[in-house]
Amino acid sequence: MTESANEVAIRTDRVSRSYQMGDALxxxxxxxxxxxxxxxxxxxxxxxxxxxxxxxxxxAGLDRPTSGAIFAHGRNLAxxxxxxxxxxxxxxxxxxxxxxxxxxxxxxxxxxxxxLRLAEVDRDERPSRVREAVERVRLSxxxxxxxxxxxGGEQQRxxxxxxxxxxxxxxxxxxxxxxxxxxxxxxxxxxxxxINESLxxxxxxxxxxxxxxxxxxxxxxxxxxxxxxxxxxxx
Amino acid sequence: xKTRDLTELAARNLREALLRNSLTTLGIxxxxxxxxxxxxxxxxxxxxxxxxxSKSGLFDAVFVSSRANQRGFGRPAQSETATREPAxxxxxxxxxxxxxxxxxxxxxxxxxxxxxxxFEGKPFSTTVAGIPPSAKTEGAFDGMKGxxxxxxxxxxxxxxIEFAKDLSNQPDSxxxxxxxxxxxxxxxxxxxxxxxxxDPDKPSANSTDxxxxxxxxxxxxxxxxxxxxIGIVETEPATSVGSFGRxxxxxxxxxxxxxxxxxxxxxxxxxxxxxxxxxxxxxxxRVKSPSQVKSVEDAxxxxxxxxxxxxxxxxxxRLVFAVFDLFLGIFGSLAxxxxxxxxxxxxxxxxxxxxxxxxxxxxxxxxxxxxRRLFFAEAGVMGLLGGIFxxxxxxxxxxxxxxxxxxxxxxxxxxxxxxxxxxxxxxxSAIAFSIxxxxxxxxxxxxxxxxxNPVEALRYE
Numbered sequence: 001m002t003e004s005a006n007e008v009a010i011r012t013d014r015v016s017r018s019y020q021m022g023d024a025l026x027x028x029x030x031x032x033x034x035x036x037x038x039x040x041x042x043x044x045x046x047x048x049x050x051x052x053x054x055x056x057x058x059x060a061g062l063d064r065p066t067s068g069a070i071f072a073h074g075r076n077l078a079x080x081x082x083x084x085x086x087x088x089x090x091x092x093x094x095x096x097x098x099x100x101x102x103x104x105x106x107x108x109x110x111x112x113x114x115x116l117r118l119a120e121v122d123r124d125e126r127p128s129r130v131r132e133a134v135e136r137v138r139l140s141x142x143x144x145x146x147x148x149x150x151x152g153g154e155q156q157r158x159x160x161x162x163x164x165x166x167x168x169x170x171x172x173x174x175x176x177x178x179x180x181x182x183x184x185x186x187x188x189x190x191x192x193x194x195i196n197e198s199l200x201x202x203x204x205x206x207x208x209x210x211x212x213x214x215x216x217x218x219x220x221x222x223x224x225x226x227x228x229x230x231x232x233x234x235x
Numbered sequence: 236x237k238t239r240d241l242t243e244l245a246a247r248n249l250r251e252a253l254l255r256n257s258l259t260t261l262g263i264x265x266x267x268x269x270x271x272x273x274x275x276x277x278x279x280x281x282x283x284x285x286x287x288x289s290k291s292g293l294f295d296a297v298f299v300s301s302r303a304n305q306r307g308f309g310r311p312a313q314s315e316t317a318t319r320e321p322a323x324x325x326x327x328x329x330x331x332x333x334x335x336x337x338x339x340x341x342x343x344x345x346x347x348x349x350x351x352x353x354f355e356g357k358p359f360s361t362t363v364a365g366i367p368p369s370a371k372t373e374g375a376f377d378g379m380k381g382x383x384x385x386x387x388x389x390x391x392x393x394x395x396i397e398f399a400k401d402l403s404n405q406p407d408s409x410x411x412x413x414x415x416x417x418x419x420x421x422x423x424x425x426x427x428x429x430x431x432x433x434d435p436d437k438p439s440a441n442s443t444d445x446x447x448x449x450x451x452x453x454x455x456x457x458x459x460x461x462x463x464x465i466g467i468v469e470t471e472p473a474t475s476v477g478s479f480g481r482x483x484x485x486x487x488x489x490x491x492x493x494x495x496x497x498x499x500x501x502x503x504x505x506x507x508x509x510x511x512x513x514x515x516x517x518x519x520x521r522v523k524s525p526s527q528v529k530s531v532e533d534a535x536x537x538x539x540x541x542x543x544x545x546x547x548x549x550x551x552x553r554l555v556f557a558v559f560d561l562f563l564g565i566f567g568s569l570a571x572x573x574x575x576x577x578x579x580x581x582x583x584x585x586x587x588x589x590x591x592x593x594x595x596x597x598x599x600x601x602x603x604x605x606x607r608r609l610f611f612a613e614a615g616v617m618g619l620l621g622g623i624f625x626x627x628x629x630x631x632x633x634x635x636x637x638x639x640x641x642x643x644x645x646x647x648x649x650x651x652x653x654x655x656x657x658x659x660x661x662x663x664s665a666i667a668f669s670i671x672x673x674x675x676x677x678x679x680x681x682x683x684x685x686x687x688n689p690v691e692a693l694r695y696e
Contacts, residue, residue: 090600
């Protein structure tokens with residue numbers, strides 16, 4: 001089953017992910033079908049343990065579903081080799097995490113360059129690509145700083161620049177404001193909105209903040225106990 | 236990921252845990268050093284033995300006799316038919332033919348005779364041996380006092396130390412003095428029907444050359460010749476097989492030949508042949524290098540003479556050293572094996588420490604292969620650095636051992652030796668071996684890192 005890239009950016013088809021925890025089988029994601037259109041900004045809402053992050057990881061190709069299929073631009077991630085999944089993570093999606101996940105011993109510039117190294121982008125081309133991504137998140141003045149020398153908001157902007165540098169079509173954000181105060185968090189969400197609008201980038205953002213989800217996202221998908229509770233209603 | 240990026244990241248990771256990685260690298264270096272030190276000692280001793288043996292003049296020599304069925308060490312006896320062929324005469328013509336063979340340095344007979352000398356009016360009996368010019372490079376003359384013969388036909392003599400002690404309480408003072416050699420000259424009789432005695436005053440060198448093959452005998456005349464003592468030698472040089480250290484008064488071979496001293500085999504030769512032409516019981520053929528002994532030996536055998544060389548003996552010597560090197564190598568490798576466990580340990584620790592980093596790299600698009608190569612590169616760099624450092628260290632250990640040994644030898648008035656040897660192939664193969672061992676040690680940690688689940692790795696704090 002394939003989809004045209006124009007209609008759907010990423011789609012899960014009755015996807016499940018369960019794992020063994022001691023004697024119990026935990027259904028982290030249970031039979032979820034959801035489609036995200038290109039250029040859409042979707043908020044994946046749910047309380048902790050609802051399976052939203054697991055679903056995001058499945059879309060990112062960091063994890064494989066127990067059953068079902070996930071299509072990214074028409075290609076089924078469930079059937080990809082691990083090398084192809086790595087390509088998917090490198091080229092098709094960009095990821096932002098709650099904990100920023102910058103490499104502490106590298107400068108901002110080096111952190112942002114990392115996906116370009118993995119993508120084997122020509123060395124001559126890299127500086128301009130890095131500059132472009134860093135300018136977009138307005139961190140040009142901090143290029144040579146290490147993560148420990150940056151504020152939380154700056155670190156998340158740096159992570160965002162790193163996610164954008166390989167020009168992916170889909171941005172997956174896992175609680176991007178979870179470690180930030182409300183003002184800084186709003187600034188990050190503004191930035192995401194701007195990226196969504198100016199670059200036409202598809203964004204899937206995991207959050208437990210219903211209020212913010214309603215303010216910034218086009219659509220809210222709610223999850224609970226691994227199941228899809230609601231899709232498309234701004235509550 | 237491209238190799239250059241991989242190398243940069245690996246180097247960065249190694250720098251970040253500098254102390255631990257340095258200690259691991261040092262461990263490899265010590266392992267490589269022990270391997271290199273052991274092997275260099277083995278190779279050094281082997282080279283030393285080879286040098287001494289080749290300088291002994293035994294391994295680059297072929298001994299030729301008129302008999303065609305000479306047996307050699309470990310060489311099967313030739314077929315029985317060979318013994319029935321008439322013995323070929325080893326004369327001057329044959330000597331020149333052999334000398335004309337390729338790779339032959341010189342051909343000389345064995346000249347050694349017991350005789351008497353006069354020194355400061357007193358008689359001493361001794362054995363005189365003719366020494367060929369090529370003997371100069373032999374080990375026996377290495378530590379000699381005084382000089383080697385100034386020319387192949389100089390009337391000079393070198394004394395063996397024990398004989399020198401017989402002559403004087405202070406052997407060193409003998410150099411520069413003269414001694415008189417008394418000997419019996421063999422003089423061929425003319426071919427006339429009624430043989431007449433040669434004129435004793437006539438110089439001996441002129442008379443025998445005119446003698447024809449018809450001459451049936453010779454006479455023996457007492458002669459005297461003065462020699463200038465120019466040197467004293469510790470050991471007695473071997474000029475031929477079976478003549479180890481039997482010459483105590485050494486004179487140039489060419490001079491010894493001109494003397495035409497009557498030797499034991501002259502009588503036998505007289506009975507056996509009608510000719511009084513100079514014949515030799517045996518000849519020693521000096522070859523340019525031991526590797527050419529075989530071809531020269533074959534060529535002489537083709538001419539119909541019996542040959543003998545110590546070539547086969549060197550083969551078993553090489554085997555002994557190969558086994559010796561192997562044992563030293565195994566002991567050296569043990570240290571390297573322990574060092575490789577250090578690599579495994581360091582890299583496994585690095586996986587635990589860098590779990591999150593591996594997760595991040597995977598989230599950014601690093602394939603399992605990239606992670607594996609990264610860890611491999613780190614192991615390889617540690618192996619390379621450890622190898623280079625270890626070779627240097629091993630060389631230093633070998634040099635220190637040589638230095639220590641030479642200090643010890645110097646105290647005992649012995650010549651210095653090169654105890655250890657680090658040839659270029661050992662440097663290259665030790666570094667290569669170090670890298671290979673390090674990479675092998677990196678296999679497990681690298682594949683474990685590559686298989687890390689990125690979701691779990693990212694959750695890890």
